[in-house]
Amino acid sequence: MDTTAFLHWLQDTVAAEEGPSAIRRIIRFQEPSDYSQFLREWSELSTPSQQQAVKQIQIIRAISCRLPAKETLSRFAGRVWIENDFRITVDAAPQKSLSAEKGIPWGIQHVKAPLAWSTTTGHRIKIGVIDTGVDFSHPDLRHSLSRGINLINRSMLPHDDNGHGTHIAGTIAAANQVHGMIGIAPRAQVYPVKAFDHNGSAFVSDIVLGIDWCVRNKVQIINMSFGMKTRSKALLNSITNAYNAGVIVVASSGNDGKRRSVDYPARYPQTVSVGASTRLRRVAPFSNRGAYIDIYAPGDKIVSAWLRGKYHEMSGTSMATSHVSGAIALLLAYKPGLSPADIKSILKRSVQPLRGTKAPKLTGELDIMRMLQAADR
Incomplete structure (x- = not known):
């Protein structure tokens, strides 16, 4: 997986998605190596406000953040899964x-x-x-x-x-x-x-x-x-x-x-x-x-x-x-x-x-x- 491309997409999306149409989503990585690489790059290249907007959930190799309700992450298909971060x-x-x-x-x-x-x-x-x-x-x-x-x-x-x-x-x-x-x-x-x-x-x-x-x-x-x-x-x-x-x-x-x-x-x-x-x-x-x-x-x-x-x-x-x-x-x-x-x-x-x-x-x-x-x- 091109984790750098994913990271840039995430930075752009998090910056743009503060409107009412955004909902909390969970993105899970299929491969442990992709997740480890993403975490390394994210800690080095993201701003403090971006880091605050993205919650790391390491037990399931995932992150949670606000994204468009219709986002399917089709460009990263097979490497990540996406689901709604529901309220309980x-x-x-x-x-x-x-x-x-x-x-x-x-x-x-x-x-x-x-x-x-x-x-x-x-x-x-x-x-x-x-x-x-x-x-x-x-x-x-x-x-x-x-x-x-x-x-x-x-x-x-x-x-x-x-x-x-x-x-x-x-x-x-x-x-x-x-x-x-x-x-x-x-x-x-x-x-x-x-x-x-x-x-x-x-x-x-x-x-x-x-x-x-x-x-x-x-x-x-x-x-x-x-x-x-x-x-x-x-x-x-x-x-x-x-x-x-x-x-x-x-x-x-x-x-x-x-x-x-x-x-x-x-x-x-x-x-x-x-x-x-x-x-x-x-x-x-x-x-x-x-x-x-x-x-x-x-x-x-x-x-x-x-x-x-x-x-x-x-x-x-x-x-x-x-x-x-x-x-x-x-x-x-x-x-x-x-x-x-x-x-x-x-x-x-x-x-x-x-x-x-x-x-x-x-x-x-x-x-x-x-x-x-x-x-x-």
């Missing part, structure tokens, strides 16, 4: 603000996490939460957080300006036994990866960078409480890289109440796809369901940590996903070295049947004690 949104909506929460929330009791704590607390298991960041000052999370990364502003800690990420982190690993709430795996470590802005919105390219960061930092579980309707080769490629590196990816199925469809990335077989259930052990009305779901977990009226040391009740498959990520942390601390395929198999073998005449028969609800027993067999 988090899978939940806040319902009720609460000033205090004491003890063990219903979902954590429901999946029998407290019965497991004499055996495993998730000690030292690393969980990457790709989300809106986290409230580092929340008293229930103080002992459960590592530094993480802010992909929106690299010079800052991944502070949460939305609340969703803090809620997810609380269910996974809150640890304030005396005055606050306790999460599923209170001795696990949450690595907040801020890819979503204050509106709960992110680009696929930032999710890919977040996955890359998690893999490089030896995170064992990645929680993805978000989804989109469109398939992305870039996202699939990065999730496959994580899976092959031994990282288990847990993803929410979406909140459309669909019977035969789930959101991406939960639809990919390399993830654990999570649907939401209620206190009555039924599928939550808002949850997507069907053959693509691997497991259900509490997702209806879930209370967890929120901004400024507060608590919020939220419903969504996001909340269900955080229960499963916490459960996997308990499992990995109990049985180190399990592969993503092992973990998925243990989860699916150990579910509790759901209630209701329309309940799915091929899968069921998370039960942590049954999960640990299945791991011993």
